[in-house]
Amino acid sequence: MNFIKTPVKGMCDMLPEDMRLRQRILSMIRESYSRYGFMEIETPAMEHIENLLSDQGGENEKLIFKVMKRGASFASALEKEQYDALADSGMRYDLTVPLARYYAANSERLPSPFKALQIGNVWRADNPQKGRFRQFTQCDIDILGDESNLAEIELIGATSDMLLKIFQGTEVSGLTVHINDRRILRAACLQAGFKEEDIKSVLISLDKYDKIGAEGVRKELTENGFSGECADRYLKLYDTPETDCESFCSGIDKEYLKPEDTESLNTVIESVKAMADQRMSIVFDPSLVRGMGYYTGTIFEITLNGYNFSIAGGGRYDEMIGRFSGNRVCACGFSIGFERIITILKDMLKDSEKLPEGSLAVLVHKNVPQKQKIQVFSEAMKLRSEGRTVSVLPMKKNLNAQFKRLEEEGYTEFKKVYPED
Amino acid sequence: MNFIKTPVKGMCDMLPEDMRLRQRILSMIRESYSRYGFMEIETPAMEHIENLLSDQGGENEKLIFKVMKRGASFASALEKEQYDALADSGMRYDLTVPLARYYAANSERLPSPFKALQIGNVWRADNPQKGRFRQFTQCDIDILGDESNLAEIELIGATSDMLLKIFQGTEVSGLTVHINDRRILRAACLQAGFKEEDIKSVLISLDKYDKIGAEGVRKELTENGFSGECADRYLKLYDTPETDCESFCSGIDKEYLKPEDTESLNTVIESVKAMADQRMSIVFDPSLVRGMGYYTGTIFEITLNGYNFSIAGGGRYDEMIGRFSGNRVCACGFSIGFERIITILKDMLKDSEKLPEGSLAVLVHKNVPQKQKIQVFSEAMKLRSEGRTVSVLPMKKNLNAQFKRLEEEGYTEFKKVYPED
Numbered sequence: 001m002n003f004i005k006t007p008v009k010g011m012c013d014m015l016p017e018d019m020r021l022r023q024r025i026l027s028m029i030r031e032s033y034s035r036y037g038f039m040e041i042e043t044p045a046m047e048h049i050e051n052l053l054s055d056q057g058g059e060n061e062k063l064i065f066k067v068m069k070r071g072a073s074f075a076s077a078l079e080k081e082q083y084d085a086l087a088d089s090g091m092r093y094d095l096t097v098p099l100a101r102y103y104a105a106n107s108e109r110l111p112s113p114f115k116a117l118q119i120g121n122v123w124r125a126d127n128p129q130k131g132r133f134r135q136f137t138q139c140d141i142d143i144l145g146d147e148s149n150l151a152e153i154e155l156i157g158a159t160s161d162m163l164l165k166i167f168q169g170t171e172v173s174g175l176t177v178h179i180n181d182r183r184i185l186r187a188a189c190l191q192a193g194f195k196e197e198d199i200k201s202v203l204i205s206l207d208k209y210d211k212i213g214a215e216g217v218r219k220e221l222t223e224n225g226f227s228g229e230c231a232d233r234y235l236k237l238y239d240t241p242e243t244d245c246e247s248f249c250s251g252i253d254k255e256y257l258k259p260e261d262t263e264s265l266n267t268v269i270e271s272v273k274a275m276a277d278q279r280m281s282i283v284f285d286p287s288l289v290r291g292m293g294y295y296t297g298t299i300f301e302i303t304l305n306g307y308n309f310s311i312a313g314g315g316r317y318d319e320m321i322g323r324f325s326g327n328r329v330c331a332c333g334f335s336i337g338f339e340r341i342i343t344i345l346k347d348m349l350k351d352s353e354k355l356p357e358g359s360l361a362v363l364v365h366k367n368v369p370q371k372q373k374i375q376v377f378s379e380a381m382k383l384r385s386e387g388r389t390v391s392v393l394p395m396k397k398n399l400n401a402q403f404k405r406l407e408e409e410g411y412t413e414f415k416k417v418y419p420e421d
Numbered sequence: 422m423n424f425i426k427t428p429v430k431g432m433c434d435m436l437p438e439d440m441r442l443r444q445r446i447l448s449m450i451r452e453s454y455s456r457y458g459f460m461e462i463e464t465p466a467m468e469h470i471e472n473l474l475s476d477q478g479g480e481n482e483k484l485i486f487k488v489m490k491r492g493a494s495f496a497s498a499l500e501k502e503q504y505d506a507l508a509d510s511g512m513r514y515d516l517t518v519p520l521a522r523y524y525a526a527n528s529e530r531l532p533s534p535f536k537a538l539q540i541g542n543v544w545r546a547d548n549p550q551k552g553r554f555r556q557f558t559q560c561d562i563d564i565l566g567d568e569s570n571l572a573e574i575e576l577i578g579a580t581s582d583m584l585l586k587i588f589q590g591t592e593v594s595g596l597t598v599h600i601n602d603r604r605i606l607r608a609a610c611l612q613a614g615f616k617e618e619d620i621k622s623v624l625i626s627l628d629k630y631d632k633i634g635a636e637g638v639r640k641e642l643t644e645n646g647f648s649g650e651c652a653d654r655y656l657k658l659y660d661t662p663e664t665d666c667e668s669f670c671s672g673i674d675k676e677y678l679k680p681e682d683t684e685s686l687n688t689v690i691e692s693v694k695a696m697a698d699q700r701m702s703i704v705f706d707p708s709l710v711r712g713m714g715y716y717t718g719t720i721f722e723i724t725l726n727g728y729n730f731s732i733a734g735g736g737r738y739d740e741m742i743g744r745f746s747g748n749r750v751c752a753c754g755f756s757i758g759f760e761r762i763i764t765i766l767k768d769m770l771k772d773s774e775k776l777p778e779g780s781l782a783v784l785v786h787k788n789v790p791q792k793q794k795i796q797v798f799s800e801a802m803k804l805r806s807e808g809r810t811v812s813v814l815p816m817k818k819n820l821n822a823q824f825k826r827l828e829e830e831g832y833t834e835f836k837k838v839y840p841e842d
Contacts, residue, residue: 003471003472003475003522003525003745003746003747004469004471004472004522005522005525005526005746006526007464007465007522007526008465008467008468008469008510011465011467012465013462013463013464013465013523013526013527014462014463014464015462015527015530015531016460016461016462016531019460019461019462019463020460020461023451023461027448030444034810035805035808035809035810035811036805036810036811036812037780037782037810037811037812037813037814039437039440039441040437040440040441040444041434041435041436041437041440042434042435042440043428043434043435044428044429044432044433044434044556045466045512045542045544045556046429046432046486046544046556047429048425048429050424050425051424051425054424065467065488065489065491066488066489066491067486067487067488067489067512068486068487068488068489068507068508070486070487070546078504083499086489086507087489089429091466091488101424101425101426101428102434104424104426105426105427105428105434106434106436109436110436110437111826111827111830112817113814113815115812121466123466123467125491135465135466135467146814146815147815148785148787148815150785150794150813150814150815153794153798153813154812154813157798157801157802161802161805263791266791267791267794267795270791270795271791271794271795271798271799272798273795274795274796274798274799274802275798275799275801275802324424325424325426326424359458361458364569364571366569370684370687370688370691370692373571373574373688373692374688374691374692374694374695375695377574377578377692377693377695377696378692378695378696380578380696381578381582381695381696384456384457384582387456388456389455389456389457389458390456390457390458391457391458391536391575392458392571392574392575393458393534393567393571394534394567394568394569394571396533405532406532409532
């Protein structure tokens with residue numbers, strides 16, 4: 001038989017110790033977000049191919065796993081040589097497109113604003129590489145229908161709080177929230193003399209500020225054909241390390257940036273500070289860009305102290321859901337890098353995902369008669385009803401090896417049952 | 422834009438109240454099974470198409486959602502007109518085929534016996550109808566590598582215990598485990614004079630005993646060409662309502678049924694009785710057949726008192742995993758009808774999936790100034806750290822409607838924040 005033992009390319013089998021860690025973290029995420037009033041929802045793993053190919057997904061649209069039509073409709077498409085029409089659905093590549101569809105379909109049965117939590121797998125036919133899988137778990141919170149900055153504060157507060165709980169007791173000492181606003185990014189471009197149509201290109205260069213520095217950004221801008229004067233004026237704005245939002249924006253004219261936008265961002269920052277303890281800080285980061293084209297306002301990321309990459313990112317995207325559903329719905333979301341967090345925790349926690357303290361393995365010899373077996377199970381039941389973990393198992397010939405393996409799994413107590421004479 | 426609001430045909434969007442119920446039940450399942458030493462694992466949603474089409478899945482193989490090859494390999498298959506080769510994987514239609522592959526791939530890293538818990542979605546391109554979906558959750562426990570009847574007792578004990586916990590406090594007064602053995606079914610056929618090759622057909626008729634009675638079964642057997650004498654001898658064996666296992670088997674010769682097989686089944690029954698309280702009973706049911714062809718020994722189902730269909734079923738299937746992986750591995754499993762249980766609970770529990778007691782909604786007027794907002798979030802944070810659920814929301818113009826909606830969601834406390842003068 002043509003049986004293949006390995007999982008499908010780029011996808012993972014989860015071992016029991018992996019699952020214990022994942023489930024423990026997922027429980028903490030659910031518990032923590034629910035305390036902020038977020039409500040979990042779920043959408044199917046498959047979406048209509050038309051929705052997935054709607055041009056909101058950017059590069060991800062090239063990575064869709066397409067699901068074939070069935071029966072007559074497949075045959076019909078094949079007959080007409082409509083090869084594009086062989087698939088009628090595909091695996092979701094993120095949780096945002098399904099959320100837009102979900103909200104369009106169900107908004108009348110949902111509160112407004114709607115605070116949604118989604119935890120689910122997504123699929124991307126990406127080139128598999130270390131730490132990048134073709135099936136992986138995403139975890140998003142979104143607030144739909146709240147145009148005020150209460151949404152940003154709730155999202156950032158809830159996510160920071162949750163991450164601090166997850167990393168409590170580990171070597172991670174704290175986290176930093178980096179925040180900026182698309183409108184400030186735009187205004188700074190205009191202030192420096194760039195044109196509206198140049199902004200996208202300029203921001204691609206600015207996005208590398210952390211890596212290549214002011215000189216590198218200047219070089220790239222002039223290489224891309226922008227004037228040295230514009231570049232200099234632009235980079236002068238950013239030559240203010242550890243600036244605060246108000247100082248930075250004071251260098252930008254009102255015609256490019258409304259004072260209330262600055263004030264609103266400042267309120268987000270100050271409110272988050274008021275919620276923070278010493279393990280958490282929030283900084284205005286004027287060179288934070290974030291790739292996704294659909295952001296319209298605030299953008300934010302979280303880094304763990306000691307790690308130079310973000311483990312959560314999000315922002316406001318007021319136009320996107322409307323483009324899908326026809327009705328404008330303002331929206332703001334935060335997505336944590338669940339798989340990245342699991343990888344970090346797995347490296348740090350080595351042995352911690354064991355069984356509960358006092359777990360008991362009862363090893364039953366194969367010749368134990370019925371009457372004694374009944375007794376074994378009756379006693380096991382009693383212990384379980386008291387909250388103990390008890391596994392009744394057949395005794396193996398190599399009892400020492402069996403003990404060793406069970407100890408590795410986390411069993412700390414053992415009972416051997418031999419036939420009574 | 423060609424945007425489709427409804428989910429893909431036959432699949433469901435889960436509303437927040439649905440998810441609260443599902444997650445609560447899933448937590449109980451995980452907690453309860455882990456107390457019996459079952460370890461959760463997870464396999465990818467997709468499997469190699471070769472594995473799915475391996476003839477172990479019966480009718481389900483016709484219902485596979487096939488996933489198309491990508492890029493050059495798709496083009497190549499199309500060019501060669503190898504339409505069957507357009508798909509290289511498919512969505513899993515159950516959790517048993519993936520378990521067989523998983524065990525073949527990972528057995529060296531797993532304990533033996535291996536007590537596995539799987540909770541996951543499966544996909545079947547079935548005709549959608551009430552209560553039957555194209556994506557639904559399955560929940561299976563399996564013990565691999567235990568040839569003794571300890572496996573059966575653990576599976577039945579764990580599943581009954583878990584179901585009783587789930588239905589505790591509802592109108593369901595208890596449950597009944599129905600148990601039989603494929604070897605007894607076979608022996609009874611032979612005893613009555615049927616031939617080995619007739620057994621499959623005879624059991625298809627016997628499976629209808631509950632519905633059409635002895636007369637109906639007799640009619641069907643003779644219509645299918647079996648002699649009236651055989652049929653009479655056969656049905657005489659079953660003319661013993663509420664029989665016990667030993668009495669039933671005493672009418673069968675040793676050449677057809679080994680006494681140790683009867684004794685083993687009896688030990689399972691007596692051990693489960695010893696674990697049971699008054700809400701649970703176990704009965705030997707000699708006409709229990711169960712459809713799946715791969716069972717080799719014990720078979721069992723659970724019915725809730727007051728419901729005439731089973732909500733869990735399973736049995737021993739010692740030959741199946743080996744047919745997949747090449748190495749014989751004895752196995753025994755129990756699968757609960759998760760969606761059916763959710764449907765029953767949803768009907769019974771109407772209003773119970775609410776927010777925790779004392780959940781607070783803080784409604785903030787849009788003109789509240791920064792300083793006051795900061796105060797609001799600081800106070801909310803404090804309450805959350807004490808375990809309260811607090812949602813900070815923008816105050817709406819129609820405050821009464823907003824209150825009503827929030828009360829329906831389960832908020833019991835409210836705070837209105839207006840701008841201070």
